Amino acid sequence: MTHFQAVRSSAEISMSIANLLERTDPAQYNGANRAQTIREVNDILQGRSDLSFDMLYSILEQKCGGEPGQVEKIKRDAEAFRRQKSCRTLRYTMSGSQQYRYDTWDYDPQRPLKIIGQPLFDHAAEHGFPPDFFTESYFDHVTVYCMPDNVDLSFSHFESCRFSVCGIRGAVFDNADLYDTDFQSSLLQMVNFTGANITHSHFRDCDMASVSFQDARLKSCLTLDCTMNRVDFRGATLDGASYGRIAASGIQNLPSAAITPGGATREEVERLRVDTFRELGVPMFQVKQRPLPDKRAKPHIPER
Numbered sequence: 624m625t626h627f628q629a630v631r632s633s634a635e636i637s638m639s640i641a642n643l644l645e646r647t648d649p650a651q652y653n654g655a656n657r658a659q660t661i662r663e664v665n666d667i668l669q670g671r672s673d674l675s676f677d678m679l680y681s682i683l684e685q686k687c688g689g690e691p692g693q694v695e696k697i698k699r700d701a702e703a704f705r706r707q708k709s710c711r712t713l714r715y716t717m718s719g720s721q722q723y724r725y726d727t728w729d730y731d732p733q734r735p736l737k738i739i740g741q742p743l744f745d746h747a748a749e750h751g752f753p754p755d756f757f758t759e760s761y762f763d764h765v766t767v768y769c770m771p772d773n774v775d776l777s778f779s780h781f782e783s784c785r786f787s788v789c790g791i792r793g794a795v796f797d798n799a800d801l802y803d804t805d806f807q808s809s810l811l812q813m814v815n816f817t818g819a820n821i822t823h824s825h826f827r828d829c830d831m832a833s834v835s836f837q838d839a840r841l842k843s844c845l846t847l848d849c850t851m852n853r854v855d856f857r858g859a860t861l862d863g864a865s866y867g868r869i870a871a872s873g874i875q876n877l878p879s880a881a882i883t884p885g886g887a888t889r890e891e892v893e894r895l896r897v898d899t900f901r902e903l904g905v906p907m908f909q910v911k912q913r914p915l916p917d918k919r920a921k922p923h924i925p926e927r
Contacts, residue, residue: 626710627748627769630703630788632807633668633828637661640683640697647687668701669808669828669848676701704788704808707768711790711810715769719751728761728780736761736780770794837876842885851903856880865895866902877905 631639641660644652652660666672667679679701683694725737738761747756748769757774766785773793781804788808798818808828819839826846835855841864850870857876863884882896900907 626713627715628703628707629766629768630707631700632785632787633665633704634661634807636668636697636700636704637664639700640664640679643683643687643690643693643697647689665828665848668704671848676705707788708808711788713790714792715771715790717751718771719747719753719756721747721750721753723747723753734759734778736778738763739765741765854903861899863895864899866899869902869904871902871904874903874905877903878907 638661641652641657641664644660645654645657663672664679667674667676680694680698683697687694723743725739727735728738729735736759739756740763744762744765744767747753752771752774757770757776757779759778760776761780762782762784764783765781766787768787768789770789770791773795775795776799777795777797779796779799781799781801783802784804786804786806786809789806790810791814792810792812794811794814796814796816796819799816799820801819801821801824803823804821805825805827806829807825809830811829811831811834813833814831815835815837816839817835817837819836820842821839821844822842824841824844826844826849828847829849831849831854832852834851834853835857836859837855838858840860840862842860842862844864846864846866846869848868851872851874853873853875854871855875857879859880861880861882864882877900882899883892884895887895897907
């Protein structure tokens with residue numbers, strides 16, 4: 624593979640940097656400001672900060688000069704992340720004809736799923752994915768870092784997987800199951816999660832455009848530091864799903880979604896609903912516009 628590779632996410636790199644700073648300069652960097660340090664470093668890696676990569680490297684060399692090996696490792700990870708992120712807009716065009724022998728997961732005998740682990744995924748990514756590779760498959764602890772456009776992942780199952788710094792265009796996750804599966808620094812364009820079951824999963828530092836969660840169920844999911852443009856929630860169930868630091872525009876059909884944390888009080892449900900609408904930039908109460916008068920209608924003239 625020339626362009627695409629699995630890399631550490633910016634959040635993981637940021638935590639490593641925080642660990643190193645706390646070890647070398649505990650007076651300034653400690654548990655009291657750890658969350659802020661991780662957020663600020665992650666913003667640099669994501670290009671949301673006024674500080675550049677070179678400025679970050681200078682700070683690390685100044686603060687952590689006693690551990691040059693660790694600084695160099697972090698710099699390599701950061702550069703690999705930056706290269707992979709620049710590849711999100713490149714299209715994966717390889718097509719493979721190799722036939723694989725799959726083990727199957729037959730939890731549902733009517734719809735057995737072929738099991739795909741990391742070695743099989745890496746081999747297929749290098750030589751080209753067969754046409755049915757992603758359809759009705761069970762992905763087990765797989766890091767997905769590339770895929771062709773418009774792939775069909777309907778009824779597939781993802782268990783503890785990561786879509787890491789990956790360009791995802793036109794993908795269909797209809798009726799798929801995603802458990803403990805994270806989307807990290809990924810680009811999602813024209814992606815459908817219609818009827819999907821998404822549980823204990825996170826979207827972080829992702830760019831979403833024209834993404835549909837129609838009739839999907841998101842349980843205990845976190846969406847953080849993402850851009851969301853024209854994301855559709857018609858008929859979705861947001862059960863304990865939370866949103867933070869979202870740059871949202873054109874959010875669709877949020878009022879039709881069921882927003883509730885399971886077992887919560889009425890006040891907690893209302894608080895979550897208010898927070899969700901605020902973070903996604905949707906007014907809770909639509910202002911009704913008075914109908915404009917029909918200019919073609921003749922004015923009423925009272926009789927004398």
